[in-house]
Amino acid sequence: MLATMLAVSFIVFAALEHNIEDVATHVLGQFATSDQRHSWLRENGYFDPFLVRYLRWLYGFVSGNWGVSTHFKEPVRALIADYLWQSALLAGLSLLLMVPLALALGVLAGMREGSLLDRAISILSIATTSIPQFASAVFLSVVFVFWLGLLPGASAMTSGFEWKEMVMPVMVLTLAGAGYLARMTRASMVEVMASPYIRTAQMKGASFARIVLRHALRNALVAPVTVIMLYIPWLLSNVIVVEAYFGYRGFGTLIYTASLQHDVYLIEAGTMVAVIAVVGTQLLSDLANVWLNPRVDFATPVSTKATL
Amino acid sequence: MRLLAAALRSPAAVLGLAIVAVFLFVSLFAPFIAPYDPLKTIAPLQLPGASAPDGGHFWLGTDLLGRDILSRMIYGTRTVLLWSTIATAAAFAAGVLAGLLAGYFQGVTDTVMSFLANTLLSFPVMVLYIIIITSFGASGTNIVVAVGFGSAPVVFRITRALVMDVRERDYVAAAITQGESHLAVMLREILPNVTTPLIADLCLRLGYTAITIGVLGFLGLGLPPPTPDWGSMAAEGKAMAIAFPHMVIFPCVAISLLMLGLSLLSDGLREAAKRQVRT
Numbered sequence: 001m002l003a004t005m006l007a008v009s010f011i012v013f014a015a016l017e018h019n020i021e022d023v024a025t026h027v028l029g030q031f032a033t034s035d036q037r038h039s040w041l042r043e044n045g046y047f048d049p050f051l052v053r054y055l056r057w058l059y060g061f062v063s064g065n066w067g068v069s070t071h072f073k074e075p076v077r078a079l080i081a082d083y084l085w086q087s088a089l090l091a092g093l094s095l096l097l098m099v100p101l102a103l104a105l106g107v108l109a110g111m112r113e114g115s116l117l118d119r120a121i122s123i124l125s126i127a128t129t130s131i132p133q134f135a136s137a138v139f140l141s142v143v144f145v146f147w148l149g150l151l152p153g154a155s156a157m158t159s160g161f162e163w164k165e166m167v168m169p170v171m172v173l174t175l176a177g178a179g180y181l182a183r184m185t186r187a188s189m190v191e192v193m194a195s196p197y198i199r200t201a202q203m204k205g206a207s208f209a210r211i212v213l214r215h216a217l218r219n220a221l222v223a224p225v226t227v228i229m230l231y232i233p234w235l236l237s238n239v240i241v242v243e244a245y246f247g248y249r250g251f252g253t254l255i256y257t258a259s260l261q262h263d264v265y266l267i268e269a270g271t272m273v274a275v276i277a278v279v280g281t282q283l284l285s286d287l288a289n290v291w292l293n294p295r296v297d298f299a300t301p302v303s304t305k306a307t308l
Numbered sequence: 309m310r311l312l313a314a315a316l317r318s319p320a321a322v323l324g325l326a327i328v329a330v331f332l333f334v335s336l337f338a339p340f341i342a343p344y345d346p347l348k349t350i351a352p353l354q355l356p357g358a359s360a361p362d363g364g365h366f367w368l369g370t371d372l373l374g375r376d377i378l379s380r381m382i383y384g385t386r387t388v389l390l391w392s393t394i395a396t397a398a399a400f401a402a403g404v405l406a407g408l409l410a411g412y413f414q415g416v417t418d419t420v421m422s423f424l425a426n427t428l429l430s431f432p433v434m435v436l437y438i439i440i441i442t443s444f445g446a447s448g449t450n451i452v453v454a455v456g457f458g459s460a461p462v463v464f465r466i467t468r469a470l471v472m473d474v475r476e477r478d479y480v481a482a483a484i485t486q487g488e489s490h491l492a493v494m495l496r497e498i499l500p501n502v503t504t505p506l507i508a509d510l511c512l513r514l515g516y517t518a519i520t521i522g523v524l525g526f527l528g529l530g531l532p533p534p535t536p537d538w539g540s541m542a543a544e545g546k547a548m549a550i551a552f553p554h555m556v557i558f559p560c561v562a563i564s565l566l567m568l569g570l571s572l573l574s575d576g577l578r579e580a581a582k583r584q585v586r587t
Contacts, residue, residue, distance in 0.1 A: 007427045015443065123320075126575070130568035132519040134526045134542060135560035142553045237434035241523055245546075255435055256527065259442035267439060275430045282430075 001279060008275050009061070013054050016264050020046045026262040027070050061272060067265035071257065076269045079254065084273065087243070087250035091235040093166060094173035099228060102178040106185020107220065111212050113190045121182065129179035133238055137172045137245045144168065169242045176238065177231060184227055189220040222292045229285030233278040311504060314580035321576020327569025335385040343367075344376035346383040346536045356554050369554045371544060380536040381558055387537045388566070392517040395452040399459035399517075400510060406460070407467025412475060412494050418468070425461035433458045437520065441529045448531055451524065455517050466509060470502040477501075504584065508577040515570035522563045538563050 017023050023046065024037035032040075041047060045056070060066070066076035109121035131139070144151045145168075152165055192198065193216055201211050240252035247253075251270070258266040315321045334341060343364055344350060351358075352374035354366045360376075368377040406425075410418040428436075440454040474480065475498065483493045524530040525539020526546075533540065538559035545555025 003423070004427050004430055007423070008430055011427070015439070126571055127568060130515070130571050131564040132522055132560075132567065134523060134539075135564050138542065138546075138553075138556045138560045142557060146553055233432050237432040240434045240438070241526070244527060252434075256438060259438045262442070271431070271435055271439065274432050274435050278430045278432060 001283065005275065005279060009058055009272060010054065012268055012271050013057055014050075016268055017053065017057070018050070023264055026264050057268075061269065066269040069258070069263050069266045071261040071263040071266065076266050079266065080251070080269060080273055083249060083254040084251045086248070087236075087239050087252060090166065090169055090173070090243075090248065090250055091232070091239060093170045094177065094235070095228070095231060097170065098174045098178045098181065098231075101174070102181035103185050103221065103224060105178070106182040106224065107189050107212070107217065109182070110186040110189025110220065111193060111208075111216070113193065118186070122186065125179035125182045125186075127179075128175050129183075131176070133172055133176050133241045134245060136175050137168070137242060140168060140171055140175075165246075165248075169246050169248055172242050172245075173235065173238065177234065181224060181227065181231075185220065185224045188223040189216065192216045192220040195219075222289075225292060226285050226289040229281045229288060232281040236274050236277060311507065311577060311580055311584070314583065315573070315576035318576045318579065320572045321580075324569045324572025324574075324576060327565055328573060331385055331389065331566055331569070334382055335389045338382050338386050342376075342379035342382040344379040346375060346379040347534050348376075349374040350376060355552075368558050369552075371541070371555050372548065377541075377555065377558060380541060381538070381562055384536040384538045384541060384559065385562070387531060387535055388518050388521055388563070391448055391451060391521055391531070392514055394448075395455035395521070396459070396510065396514045396517045398452050399456045399513070400463055400506075402456060403460040403463025404467050404506065407464045408471055408494055408499065410464070411468040411471025412490065412498065414472070421464065422468070425464045428457055428461045434523070437524060438527070438529065441524060446524075446529050446532055451521060451530070454524075455520055458520070459513055459517070463506075463509070463513070467502065467506065470505060471498055474498050474501045504581045505578070508574050508581060511570050511574035511577060515567040515574075518563065518566055518570075522559075 020041055021037065024041050025032070028037055028040055046053065048056075064077060066080075068074065069076050069079055072079055105121050105125065109118040112118060128136075151167055198211060198215060201215050206215070236251070239250055240256055242248070243250045243252040244256055251274075255267070255270045255274070257263070258270060312325075316325065344360075351361060351366075351370055352372060354360075354370040354374075356367060356369040358366050358369065360366055366376055366378070368381065370376055371380070406421050410421040436458055437454045440457065441450055444450045444453070480493060480497050483497045488496075521530060521537070522539035522542070525537045525541075526543045528540070528543060530539050531537050541559040542556045545552065545559075548555060
């Protein structure tokens with residue numbers, strides 16, 4: 001895992017700083033003369049060998065010295081902390097809404113495979129997962145902002161935090177993510193309901209509600225719960241579109257702006273933070289799987305089985 | 309083919325295939341179906357159903373630059389299907405090849421390739437796409453590269469797992485004992501036995517790629533204008549969405565329908581493949 005992180009950091013650094021002329025242009029702006037660029041490069045040690053520069057940068061990153069953003073003119077670390085917090089709020093709220101909703105729908109659909117309720121929920125979840133976020137953002141905006149006029153169409157939070165502005169982005173993310181989790185839960189529930197111990201419970205005359213609640217639920221939820229962890233990388237990817245659409249000032253907007261402005265240091269640190277989050281959640285998800293399911297084999301981590 | 313026939317016993321899969329077929333038809337015959345030239349300025353900001361100067365109708369209205377939205381949608385189908393097919397094919401070629409090699413030879417080959425795949429998979433995909441496209445510029449080729457880096461590792465993992473399973477079968481051992489070359493064993497014995505699950509994934513991934521192209525277009529990182537493409541059409545109309553929602557709604561409906569069709573089809577294929585294994 002540490003090796004993966006090192007490889008990632010090397011790729012990121014090589015992609016963004018292999019051409020030092022480009023770095024100087026991005027940092028000093030297009031109108032700097034080549035002499036200015038040259039002296040800036042010399043002052044900042046850019047004429048050292050590539051490996052030396054990489055190790056210096058890596059040391060800087062590990063020790064928390066992430067440089068200054070050329071676009072925002074602020075220290076990168078403060079920027080990322082600030083924007084990441086905004087995204088965490090957005091992602092946290094959607095997870096809080098999405099998880100109970102998806103688990104409930106999945107269990108309802110999976111407890112009687114092939115029933116009318118199962119069909120309806122399955123169709124609904126396929127349909128919602130098929131709609132890309134920018135499209136559902138558009139649809140919801142048209143309904144709630146354009147027709148009903150209930151909610152604001154942008155979430156820039158220019159005049160302080162506003163709950164009303166959170167509703168639309170949270171709704172879009174929840175809609176997009178709930179379908180997949182519901183389908184996972186349904187599949188897991190169907191499998192459990194077909195297992196011999198459920199038949200035993202039925203033959204003993206236990207009521208349907210008791211079978212579902214007491215016997216099936218616990219085992220059916222192992223797989224979905226371990227997958228929830230993998231939603232964090234998924235959210236990191238998907239907040240970009242949603243945040244860009246609603247103008248929400250979060251991590252996604254930050255990375256997007258940084259890329260468009262070629263803000264080298266901000267992209268480097270931002271990507272590294274994103275990767276750390278992904279690798280960290282994969283580890284947590286593996287641990288959760290081991291903890292919830294004692295039969296698990298340690299050789300194949302869940303993160304390799306389920307890919308969102 | 310037998311798989312497709314088996315899949316089509318489910319009505320959902322038939323619906324999926326029908327949706328995909330309609331899009332395919334539209335993209336193939338775009339010049340005959342489209343009422344107007346998708347790049348020509350006719351009359352700006354007409355609402356859906358407005359009559360055109362030549363006596364026809366703008367069934368879906370026109371955009372800011374006065375181009376017929378229906379015609380742009382029809383030609384956009386072409387762009388989306390063409391580029392998602394190319395990008396998905398590239399990702400599959402790379403992923404299946406690497407997965408075949410890693411699953412067959414195992415050992416060091418597998419360790420190296422799995423490490424590479426894991427490294428690529430630790431980037432959140434959208435971050436990977438945005439960085440690739442912004443540093444190399446927005447073009448069709450770069451979309452193919454970005455999607456390749458994003459999807460190939462996933463395809464690799466699926467293929468590798470399937471190959472590892474098939475490799476332990478007796479018929480593979482028999483072929484190796486007969487003295488057949490590695491290449492022959494991989495292509496004749498293993499590959500045909502792993503294609504079924506891969507085809508179901510291919511359908512789904514085609515949809516994901518179409519969405520990716522849509523998203524990139526929407527973020528202004530897609531194919532350069534004036535190529536008609538659903539994502540960038542939605543982006544262009546976004547600023548005016550409150551007053552003229554018709555400019556954004558139709559491209560969004562189109563991409564959602566395409567994805568729905570592909571996921572229904574993929575579901576049907578996967579179920580059919582499961583049934584085939586059982587029987």
